[in-house]
Amino acid sequence: MSDGQSRPTSGSGQIVVSGLTKQYRNLRAVDNLSFTIAPGRVTGFLGPNGAGKTTTLRMLLNLVTPTAGTATFGGRRYADLQQPLQHVGAVLEASSAHKGRTGINHLRVICAAAGLPRQRADEALAMVGLTPAANRKFKGYSLGMKQRLGIAAAMLGDPQVLVLDEPANGLDPEGIRWMRGFLRALAAEGRTVLVSSHLLSEMQLLADDVVIIAAGKLVRQGPVDTVIGSMAHSSRVRVRTPQADALANALAAQSATVTRDADGVLLIDGVDAPAVGRAALAAQVELHELTTERLDLEGVFLELTSGKAGIR
Numbered sequence: 001m002s003d004g005q006s007r008p009t010s011g012s013g014q015i016v017v018s019g020l021t022k023q024y025r026n027l028r029a030v031d032n033l034s035f036t037i038a039p040g041r042v043t044g045f046l047g048p049n050g051a052g053k054t055t056t057l058r059m060l061l062n063l064v065t066p067t068a069g070t071a072t073f074g075g076r077r078y079a080d081l082q083q084p085l086q087h088v089g090a091v092l093e094a095s096s097a098h099k100g101r102t103g104i105n106h107l108r109v110i111c112a113a114a115g116l117p118r119q120r121a122d123e124a125l126a127m128v129g130l131t132p133a134a135n136r137k138f139k140g141y142s143l144g145m146k147q148r149l150g151i152a153a154a155m156l157g158d159p160q161v162l163v164l165d166e167p168a169n170g171l172d173p174e175g176i177r178w179m180r181g182f183l184r185a186l187a188a189e190g191r192t193v194l195v196s197s198h199l200l201s202e203m204q205l206l207a208d209d210v211v212i213i214a215a216g217k218l219v220r221q222g223p224v225d226t227v228i229g230s231m232a233h234s235s236r237v238r239v240r241t242p243q244a245d246a247l248a249n250a251l252a253a254q255s256a257t258v259t260r261d262a263d264g265v266l267l268i269d270g271v272d273a274p275a276v277g278r279a280a281l282a283a284q285v286e287l288h289e290l291t292t293e294r295l296d297l298e299g300v301f302l303e304l305t306s307g308k309a310g311i312r
């Protein structure tokens with residue numbers, strides 16, 4: 001986003017997590033987790049409360065020491081990166097800064113400490129739309145402005161990889177929309193974008209790939225469409241008819257599974273909508289509604305993680 005150029009999608013932006021484990025006293029917060037995150041894509045990191053997302057991200061960034069396993073960026077552990085800010089940008093919680101410091105000065109202090117040119121502070125602030133608030137003190141920033149400042153700080157080193165924990169927290173709908181465009185543009189430049197979130201409908205719009213964990217373990221990984229399509233009931237047919245018994249009998253002959261909801265609507269698995277329409281025509285059944293319902297990411301998430309309650 002700094003120069004509008006495409007970045008090389010070489011292995012340098014690949015994140016590889018292998019056998020990552022974190023054992024707290026009585027709790028295995030992260031349990032033998034392995035997955036790969038590709039450059040040039042936005043990956044959603046999803047899991048119920050307490051699943052181990054933050055612990056995993058903190059291990060990636062060398063803020064928590066793993067009990068076992070490794071996490072690498074382009075083959076190197078975070079601790080071994082020569083200039084980490086120029087390789088990996090991270091926002092783990094709404095930015096904290098000296099309360100009396102202005103937004104621009106907060107970024108300049110980080111630039112000075114990391115040996116980055118001072119003008120990067122202005123560029124990063126502009127990137128997140130905070131230029132009008134550059135000279136306002138941090139204590140007067142809203143939660144959404146603090147989130148943007150955190151992202152600006154993460155962008156100072158023009159990193160190949162972005163890691164964000166719940167970046168939409170505190171953002172209003174316009175802010176969430178901005179964030180989506182911002183992260184998608186970074187991925188389009190060839191960067192690696194890893195984002196944890198609870199907002200599944202937002203993730204469906206934002207993410208190319210997902211990694212879903214529950215109780216510290218990997219549940220599913222892959223492109224969003226593939227993960228949704230992998231579910232046994234990724235779509236089903238919904239029918240409203242005054243002759244439900246006749247249609248159910250006709251469909252039984254086609255090895256469809258028919259259930260009825262409380263309103264008498266038939267929910268049909270195992271055959272598609274045209275097949276249901278043909279069966280209805282052949283049996284002279286009158287239809288008032290015939291639609292295909294597709295599982296969305298939220299439905300998939302709930303199905304995959306049900307019974308694996310996050311709070312442990």
Ligand SMILES: Nc1ncnc2c1ncn2[C@@H]1O[C@H](COP(=O)(O)OP(=O)(O)OP(=O)(O)O)[C@@H](O)[C@H]1O
Nearest residue numbers: 024027029047048049050051052053054055056312
């Ligand atoms: N320092 C710690 N000591 C002991 N237990 C911890 C520590 N840090 C995290 N845990 C526990 O590890 C588990 C995973 O926590 P983590 O914060 O990684 O989950 P999460 O998926 O990020 O959850 P949320 O979505 O609620 O933020 C939780 O049960 C948590 O209580």
